[in-house]
Amino acid sequence: MSRFLVSLFIGLALGxxxxxxxxxxxxxxxxxxxxxxxxxxxxxDQYTVMIAAGFAQDGDVAGAVERLRVLGVENIPAxxxxxxxxxxxxxxxxxxxxxxxxxxxxxxxxxxxxxxPYRQVRLP
Amino acid sequence: MSEYNxxxxxxxxxxxxFSLPGLLIGLALGxxxxxxxxxxxxxxxxxxxxxxxxxxxxxxxxxxxxxxxxxxDGDLNLAVQRLIDLRLPGDPIQAVADTACQLASTGYVDxxxxxxxxxxxxAFYQSQGxxxxxxxxxxxxxxxPTTVFEIVVPTSxxxxxATKTPTxxxxxxxxxxxxxxxxxxxxxxxxxxxxxxxxxxxxELPGIIxxxxxxxxxxxxxxxxxxxxxxxGESTFYTGLKPERGxxxxxxxMQPGLAxxxxxxxxxxxxxxxxxxxxxxxxxxxxxxLQSYRAVFRPSG
Numbered sequence: 001m002s003r004f005l006v007s008l009f010i011g012l013a014l015g016x017x018x019x020x021x022x023x024x025x026x027x028x029x030x031x032x033x034x035x036x037x038x039x040x041x042x043x044x045d046q047y048t049v050m051i052a053a054g055f056a057q058d059g060d061v062a063g064a065v066e067r068l069r070v071l072g073v074e075n076i077p078a079x080x081x082x083x084x085x086x087x088x089x090x091x092x093x094x095x096x097x098x099x100x101x102x103x104x105x106x107x108x109x110x111x112x113x114x115x116x117p118y119r120q121v122r123l124p
Numbered sequence: 125m126s127e128y129n130x131x132x133x134x135x136x137x138x139x140x141x142f143s144l145p146g147l148l149i150g151l152a153l154g155x156x157x158x159x160x161x162x163x164x165x166x167x168x169x170x171x172x173x174x175x176x177x178x179x180x181x182x183x184x185x186x187x188x189x190x191x192x193x194x195x196x197d198g199d200l201n202l203a204v205q206r207l208i209d210l211r212l213p214g215d216p217i218q219a220v221a222d223t224a225c226q227l228a229s230t231g232y233v234d235x236x237x238x239x240x241x242x243x244x245x246x247a248f249y250q251s252q253g254x255x256x257x258x259x260x261x262x263x264x265x266x267x268x269p270t271t272v273f274e275i276v277v278p279t280s281x282x283x284x285x286a287t288k289t290p291t292x293x294x295x296x297x298x299x300x301x302x303x304x305x306x307x308x309x310x311x312x313x314x315x316x317x318x319x320x321x322x323x324x325x326x327x328e329l330p331g332i333i334x335x336x337x338x339x340x341x342x343x344x345x346x347x348x349x350x351x352x353x354x355x356x357g358e359s360t361f362y363t364g365l366k367p368e369r370g371x372x373x374x375x376x377x378m379q380p381g382l383a384x385x386x387x388x389x390x391x392x393x394x395x396x397x398x399x400x401x402x403x404x405x406x407x408x409x410x411x412x413x414l415q416s417y418r419a420v421f422r423p424s425g
Contacts, residue, residue, distance in 0.1 A: 007146030015154015022155070023162020031173065036182035038173040047189050054192030054241075060397040061323045062383075062415065063237025065404070070185045075405045108407040109324050 037072030044071055048083050052099035061106050077107040088114055176211035183210060184223050188241045191220065195244040203248070221249040221256030228258040234355075235383055236398040316392040320420040323404075331380060331401030331414035336372040337363045337388070337421045344372025350421075352376050352384045353394070360389065378414070386419055395419070 023029075031038075039047065048068065055064040065076055073079040084100040087093075101118040105111050111119050162168075175186050187210070194203035207216035224245035232238040239262060246259050316337070337348040346364025363374040378384060383398035401414040 003141070004143040004146040007143040008150040010142070011147040011150020011152075012154040013150075015151040015156070016158045017154075018151070019155040019158020020162055023159045024168055029163050029167040030177070032177050033179040034173045034177045034182070036178060036185060039178070040172040040174065043173070043175055047186065050189035050193035053196035054189070057192070057196045058237070058240055058397060059321075060237045060240070062398065062400045062402050063235065063240070065402055065415075066235075066237065067185065067189065070182060075410065077405055077407050078410075081407075106323070109322065110407070 035072065036070045039071070045083055045087075047071065048080065048103075049096045049099055052080075052096075052103035055103045055106055056099050059106065064103060064106070077104065080104045080107055081112070085112065085114055088118070094118070175206075175209055183212075184227060186210065187220055187223050188227070188245070191244045191248050192241060194248055215254075217249050217252045218254050218256075220245055221254045221258070224249070224258035225256045225261070228261040233262055235400070236385075236396070315424060316388050316421045317424045318386065318392060318395055318419055319422045320418070321386075321395060321397070321399075322418050324416050324418060325404035325406050325413050326416060327406060327409070327411050327413045329416050331378040332416045333376045333378060333384070333386065333399060334416070334418045335363065335374045335376070335386070335421065336370075336419070337374070338372050340423050342422075344370050346371035348374075348391075348421075349389055350374050350376075350386070351389045352378075352386055352399075354382045354384050380414060386417075388421055392421060392424075 036047070048071075051064050051067045054067070055061070068076050068079070071079070080100065080103055084097065084104050087097045087100055097118050101111060101115045104115065105119065175183070178186060187207070190203055190206045193206075194200070204216065207220065210216070210219075212219035224242050227233065227238070227245075228242050233242055242258055242262055246256070249256060250259070333352065335350045337345045337350065339345055344363065346362075348363045349360050350363065351358055351360045359376065361374050361376055364371045366373055366375070369375075376384075378399065378401040380401045380403075383400045385394040385398060387394040399417050401416075404413055404415045405411070406413055
């Protein structure tokens with residue numbers, strides 16, 4: 001009987017290790033139905049650039065704010081500022097930086113010195 | 125009959141240290157219990173959510189963003205690749221049409237920005253040969269209407285020249301002949317244009333529309349009517365009634381939650397984008413306020 005119990009205990013211990021490996025590493029839970037706020041940072045950045053492109057087309061500040069609100073960001077100008085300056089610091093795509101600078105200027109009515117070289121003048 | 129061999133008898137074999145049934149039962153119980161624990165009680169914390177994992181609403185917003193970017197850069201390959209990354213069921217372009225249809229049937233199109241987004245989606249999927257219901261649910265782009273009026277104008281027939289032979293007198297000198305003239309109306313001429321519309325966020329002036337009407341030199345013109353319209357009403361106000369702000373100035377206080385269009389009645393077209401007193405953050409101080417607008421009208425041409 002003790003032989004059976006010892007084997008059961010060893011099997012249980014091995015099983016727990018195998019099960020945790022499978023459940024956490026090999027087949028972890030994949031979340032679906034996530035809110036936009038849970039997006040990975042790179043996708044949040046990509047989304048923000050797309051909204052900035054829309055803003056560059058229509059100049060609709062309220063529309064851009066409404067769309068960025070989906071990301072669950074509290075301070076949208078501060079968020080756009082952070083993304084824009086990170087793009088500039090990391091030497092990302094210049095066209096994307098220009099769009100972001102334009103969006104930030106539309107939201108805040110000014111640009112930071114770091115953004116100044118990427119600013120685009122819009123003639124009325 | 126086989127001969128009894130004492131060496132192969134199970135009573136003679138050396139006893140194993142482990143019980144195989146015990147080991148298997150333990151393994152099964154361990155794996156099962158650990159999976160329940162790992163999936164239900166302590167799942168891996170998600171920190172790299174991809175767009176395809178978004179819920180229905182957020183995915184629709186992501187599609188809108190893709191379409192806005194496409195309408196800006198016209199990069200079809202990039203737009204399609206982004207749609208593919210969303211792992212939409214079936215044809216990704218038809219999924220855009222279905223999403224546009226779904227959004228067009230909700231309050232999403234109540235704002236001009238929503239309407240513009242839907243139009244961008246329609247332009248995209250129609251250019252790819254797909255159809256949806258959105259184009260039936262929202263009005264087409266407003267073009268200057270050409271109304272045809274039919275006007276019946278009486279024309280006179282001159283009396284015949286007198287001859288030597290008397291002719292019986294006619295009952296009337298004029299015989300009306302209906303003539304159909306088609307007059308097409310022309311697009312309204314705008315004397316003024318909205319040359320600048322910018323936003324600002326201020327604690328002192330929350331949710332206000334500041335309007336300046338100027339002549340070509342930039343001097344203010346007092347007494348000019350400016351109109352704001354919202355979903356179930358409108359208000360007209362005049363420049364120059366606040367002399368301390370100059371003769372060009374007029375303002376209007378917006379209500380949160382309403383969208384407004386701005387024009388000079390009979391003198392300008394309405395603003396393309398809706399104005400709304402949405403919450404904003406003052407960049408300098410971080411204080412909350414309502415979005416305000418500054419608009420400048422100047423003579424066209």
